[in-house]
Amino acid sequence: MARAKKPATTSLASDPVHVLFASAEAAPVARVGGLAEASAGLIRSLRTRDDVRLDVVLPDYGDVVLDDESTSTLPGVSWTGPLTVRTGQADQLGRVSLIGWEAMHRPHPYVDETGLGWEDNADRFFGFSAGVAQLAEALDPHVVHCNDWHTAMTLAWSERPSVYTIHTLGYQGQADIGWLREITTDRASAFDRWGELNPAAGAIRLADRVIAVSPNYAQEILDPARSAGLHGVLSGRGEDLVGIRNGIDVSLWNPADDPHLHVGYGPTSLADKAEAKHELCAELGWEDVESPVIGVVTRLVEQKGLDLLLGLIPYLDRAGARIALLGSGEERLSLWARDLSTRSPEQLAFVEGYDVALAHRIFAGADLFAMPSRFEPCGLAQMQSMAYGTIPVVTPVGGLVDTVIDADADPDAGNGFVAVTVDGVGMLDAIHRALRAWHDTRRRARLQKRGMKTDWSWDQPTEQHVEIYRSVRSDSAVE
Numbered sequence: 001m002a003r004a005k006k007p008a009t010t011s012l013a014s015d016p017v018h019v020l021f022a023s024a025e026a027a028p029v030a031r032v033g034g035l036a037e038a039s040a041g042l043i044r045s046l047r048t049r050d051d052v053r054l055d056v057v058l059p060d061y062g063d064v065v066l067d068d069e070s071t072s073t074l075p076g077v078s079w080t081g082p083l084t085v086r087t088g089q090a091d092q093l094g095r096v097s098l099i100g101w102e103a104m105h106r107p108h109p110y111v112d113e114t115g116l117g118w119e120d121n122a123d124r125f126f127g128f129s130a131g132v133a134q135l136a137e138a139l140d141p142h143v144v145h146c147n148d149w150h151t152a153m154t155l156a157w158s159e160r161p162s163v164y165t166i167h168t169l170g171y172q173g174q175a176d177i178g179w180l181r182e183i184t185t186d187r188a189s190a191f192d193r194w195g196e197l198n199p200a201a202g203a204i205r206l207a208d209r210v211i212a213v214s215p216n217y218a219q220e221i222l223d224p225a226r227s228a229g230l231h232g233v234l235s236g237r238g239e240d241l242v243g244i245r246n247g248i249d250v251s252l253w254n255p256a257d258d259p260h261l262h263v264g265y266g267p268t269s270l271a272d273k274a275e276a277k278h279e280l281c282a283e284l285g286w287e288d289v290e291s292p293v294i295g296v297v298t299r300l301v302e303q304k305g306l307d308l309l310l311g312l313i314p315y316l317d318r319a320g321a322r323i324a325l326l327g328s329g330e331e332r333l334s335l336w337a338r339d340l341s342t343r344s345p346e347q348l349a350f351v352e353g354y355d356v357a358l359a360h361r362i363f364a365g366a367d368l369f370a371m372p373s374r375f376e377p378c379g380l381a382q383m384q385s386m387a388y389g390t391i392p393v394v395t396p397v398g399g400l401v402d403t404v405i406d407a408d409a410d411p412d413a414g415n416g417f418v419a420v421t422v423d424g425v426g427m428l429d430a431i432h433r434a435l436r437a438w439h440d441t442r443r444r445a446r447l448q449k450r451g452m453k454t455d456w457s458w459d460q461p462t463e464q465h466v467e468i469y470r471s472v473r474s475d476s477a478v479e
Contacts, residue, residue, distance in 0.1 A: 009231070013389070014051075015053055015055070016051050016052055016053040017051065017142050017143065017466065017469045017470055017473050018049065018053040018055075018139075018140075018141040018142045018143070019052060019053070019054050019055070019141055019142065019143045019144075019145055020055045020057065020135065020136050020139055020141040020143070020144045020145065020150040020254075020456075021039075021042075021043060021046075021054060021055065021056045021057070021145045021147075021471055022036065022056075022057045022058075022129075022132045022144065022145065022146050022147065022154060022291070022410050023039040023056075023058060023147040023148070023150070023206075024109060024125065024128075024147070024148065024149060024150035024151065025039060025058070025109065026039040026043055026056065026058055026093055026096075026310030027039075027162055028040075028042040028092055028093075029058055029064050029090050029091075029093060029096065029098075030058060030059070030061060030109055030391065031354075032108075032109055033299055034168075034246075034377075034378070034379070034380055035147065035148060035168075037248075037249075037380050038167060038213065038246045038378070038380065039102070039140070040092070040093060041246065041247055041248060041249045041304070041458050042246075042247075042458060042462060042465065043056055043094075043247060043327040044092070044093070044094075044095055044249070044458070045249075045457075045458035045459065045461075045462040046369065046462060046465070046466075047094055047463070049466065051362055051466065052466060052469070054332070055095075055097065055139055055141065056093065056095070056096045056097065057097045057098075057099060057131075057132055057135055058095070058096055058097075058098055058099075059095070059098065059099060059100060059104050059109070059124075059125075059128045059150075059208025060098035060099055060100025060102070060104055060105070061104065061105060061106055061109055062085060062100065062104070062105030063105075063107075064144070064377065065100060066086060066087070066089060066090055066091065066096070066098070067088055067089040068088050068089050068280055068416070069086055069087065069088035070086075070087050070088065071084060071085065071086055072084075072087070073085065074099070074131050074135060074138075076101065076130065076131065076134075077127060077130045077182065078182065079123055079127060080101050080103070080123075080130070080131075081101060081133045081183075082101075083099050083100065083101055083127070083134075084099070084100055084133065085097050085098070085131075086098045086100075086327070087096075088114050091351045092265065095212065097129055097135065097196050098379035099131040099132065099265070100128075101127070101133065103120060103123060103124055103127070104124050104127070104128065104174070106118060106124075106279055107405065111472070115329075115330065115331060119215045119298060119350050120343060121173075122173070122175040122176075122179065123148070125151075125153070125199075126153045126175075126182070126199075127158035128151070129146075129150075129151055129152065129154040129156070129157070129159050129199075130152035130153070130154075130156075131144075132144070132151060132154040132158075132159035133154045133156075134157075136154070136158050136160050141160065142161060142469070142472075142476070143160075143161050143162065143163060143469045143472050143473060143474040144158060144160050144161070144162045144163070145162070145163045145164075145165070145469075146162060146163070146164050146165070146203060146207070146230075147164075147165045147427065148165070148166070148167045148200075149171055149172050149173030149199040149200045149203075149472060150169065150173065150450055151424075152164065152173060152200055152202060152203035152388045153173075153191070153199050154197035154203075154204075155187065155190075155202060155203050155206040155207060155429075156183045156185065156188065156202060157183070157184075157185060157187075157190060157476065158191075159185070159187070159208075159477040161208050161472045161473060161475070162206070162207045162208055162209075162282065162472070163207055163208065163209045163210075163211060163469070163472060164204060164206075164207035164209075164210050165210075165211040165212075165213065166204075166210065166211065166212050166213065166221070166377070167213055167377055167378075168303075168377055169200065169221050169227065169228045169230060169377070169432075170228050170303065170375070171201060172198055172199065172201065172228065172230070173198070173199035174193075174196050174197065174198050174199075175196065175197045175199075176196065176197065177192065177196050177197055178197075178259065180192060180197055180324070181196055183478075185208060186402060187202070190202040190205040190206050193233075193403065194229075196429065197251040198465030201230055201233050204230065204233050204234060204237065205233060205236075207240075207375070208240070208472045208475065208476075209240050209241075209242065209471070209472055210218070210234070210237050210240060210241045210242070211241075211242055211243070211244055211379035211465075211468070212241065212242070212243045212377065212400065213243070213244065213245070213246050213377045214243050214244075214245045214377060214378040214379075214398055214399030214401075214402045214403075215243035215244075215245065215402055216243065216397075216398055216399060216401040216402045217243060217376075217377045217378065217398040217399055218241060218242060218243030218338060219243070220232055220375075220397070220398060222234055222235055241281050241470070243273075244461050244464045244465065245378060245399055245402050245403065245461055246378040246380060246399070246458075246461060247383075247455075247456060247457050247458035247459070247460070247461045247462070248380055248383045248384055248387065248456050248457070248458070249251070250387065250456065250457045251382050252263065253360075253363075253387050253388070253456075254387070255273075255387070255389065258360055258364065258425065260356075260360035260361055261279070261359040261360065261361065261364055262276075262279055263275040263276065264324060264391060265364075265389070266452065267389070267448070267449045267452040267453055270389060270445060271449055273388075273389055273448075276361065276364035276365040277289060277293065277365045277366075277367070278365075278392040279361060279365060280293065280324065280361050280362060280364070280366070281293070283361065284324055284349040284351075284359070285345070285349065286322070286346065286349065288346070291320050291322060292320065292321045292322075292367040292368060292435060293321070293322060293323075293324055293364060293365065293366045293367050294316070294321055294322065294323045294324070294367070294369070294370050294393075294431070295323075295324050295362040295363060295366025295368070295369045295370070295385065295390060296309065296323060296325045296326070296327070296329045296366070296369070296370050296371075297326045297327060297359045297362055298325075298371070298381070299327055299328070299329045300327050300328055300329030300330050300331075300333040300334055300337070301329045301330055302330070302374065302397075303373060303374055303375055303376075304371075304372070304373055304374075305371075305372035305373050305374045305395065305422070305427075306325075306327070306333055306372065307333065307336070308372040308423060308424045308427055308478065309323070309370055309372045309424075309427060310333075310336055310337060310340060310348075311424050312427065312428050312431070313340055313344060313347050313348060315428055316347065316431065317344070317347045319432065319435055319450065320435075321368075321431070321435060322346060322347045322348065322349070323347065323349070323370070323393045324349050324362050324365075324366060325341075325348060325349065325350045325351070325352070326353075326354070326355065326358055326359055326362055327350045327352070327353075328352050328353050328354060334352060337350040337352075338350060338352070340375070341435055354431040363381075363384050363385055363387075363388040363390055364388045364390070366390050366394055366439065366440045367383070367388065367391070367430070367438055368391050368392070368434050368435070369381065369382065369385035369388065369390045369392045369393065370392075370393050370394075370427070370431065371392060371393070371394040371395065371399065371400060372394075372395055372419075372422075372427045373394070373395050373397055373422075374395070374397070374422055375397050375398055376394075376395070376397050376398040376399060376400050376464055377398050377399060378398060378402075379394075379398065379399045379400050379403070380399055382394055382403055382404055382458040383403055384415070384456075385451075386403075386415060386416070386451025386452065386454065386456065387451070387452060387456055388452075389448040389449075389451065389452050390448075390451075391415075391416050391417070391434055391437070391438065391444070391447050391448065391451070392404050392415075392416035392417070392451075393415065393416060393417045393419070393427070393430045393431050393434045394417070394418055394430075395418070395419045395420050395422045395426065396419060396420070396421075397422060397423065400418070401418070403456075404416040404417075404418055404459070405418075406418040407433075407437060407443075407447055408433055413446065413450070415447055415450045415451045415454065416434075416447070416451070417433050417434040417437070418430065418432045442477075
């Protein structure tokens with residue numbers, strides 16, 4: 001249901017493409033998961049380009065301080081009343097606009113203290129999306145770029161040229177079908193999916209281009225078994241569905257000058273990585289600094305497959321390996337990790353929560369990095385680990401396939417180890433193969449250097465995004 005495209009008949013001037021970028025998260029203003037890191041990385045990269053003019057809009061969760069702040073209002077919609085827009089300079093992100101009203105202000109963007117989603121999340125993010133559409137009318141961008149379901153309803157109220165990025169298709173923002181009455185445009189039917197309102201489905205239908213966050217994920221979500229019910233909607237987009245791998249911010253993830261490490265290192269000074277391991281072991285209370293350390297920095301949710309890894313603790317003990325785990329999330333996984341770390345502190349060190357500095361030290365100090373994900377649209381941690389010379393061990397899903405090459409299957413290009421199956425047996429086999437490689441110091445160094453010398457930056461992904469922005473602008477110019 002996106003606008004029909006026509007062949008360009010005129011050339012556009014070389015003026016910068018103006019993009020309004022909308023997301024529910026962008027680190028460090030709002031950070032819950034990978035959406036925050038991916039959004040922030042792309043934002044910072046786009047801001048370095050002369051051919052892009054970028055406006056960024058996020059929800060106002062109520063606790064963000066902006067420098068040089070100014071305030072304006074938007075009309076809002078029936079259930080929000082007038083919306084307040086705070087615009088100013090945000091740490092590490094530059095100029096942003098925050099849209100909010102009383103209901104948007106919460107200590108956590110999505111969940112209450114028990115971990116359950118706020119009951120009024122539909123009200124909050126649909127209201128935010130309406131505000132984004134109104135802000136687009138005021139700013140008049142060439143392209144509106146929406147990210148995940150939290151911003152998808154923007155396209156219910158805005159017919160501007162648009163791009164929609166799928167970061168995680170498992171979260172679609174479904175709500176009662178009665179919400180369709182609130183859409184006063186002729187776009188309401190696009191959001192009707194099997195008798196309920198589905199923001200993700202509507203945005204996929206309406207956006208001029210749909211981006212999945214890795215090429216392999218773009219293919220996976222066409223499979224009925226992996227599409228969370230949207231394979232038909234996605235298949236209907238044809239070539240307008242593309243996959244672009246996320247990048248990492250190499251200015252923040254660089255072991256050579258990482259302020260969170262005592263000693264920096266690089267591909268030509270890998271011997272200094274041993275100091276990072278000493279530092280990490282001391283911090284976690286481990287006297288043994290010789291046995292291999294498997295790092296894990298993750299959200300404790302089913303998607304990330306931590307249960308597959310925790311079940312392997314006895315087998316890893318026999319292999320002489322131990323796990324350094326940092327993360328938070330589902331209570332059952334937290335309880336399991338806490339119990340194991342209490343009973344077997346030499347095999348599992350568990351730090352609950354998210355500590356940026358400790359995350360960097362785990363990436364630097366670990367020997368291997370495990371990602372047992374059941375699905376992983378792109379994944380950033382495997383690229384961060386390789387940037388730090390830490391060998392990844394992953395499942396064969398999503399963007400992990402696009403970034404990790406199994407060193408046994410391809411000795412000349414391998415940079416990590418990929419499980420054959422997405423289960424505990426598959427991960428155990430891959431970890432055993434990785435441990436054998438780690439004990440071979442020459443092979444270990446080759447794998448480490450390969451990962452560290454690869455360009456994991458946002459440069460190429462950003463260029464691909466800009467090409468899409470230009471294409472969307474060009475299409476709209478001839479309609």
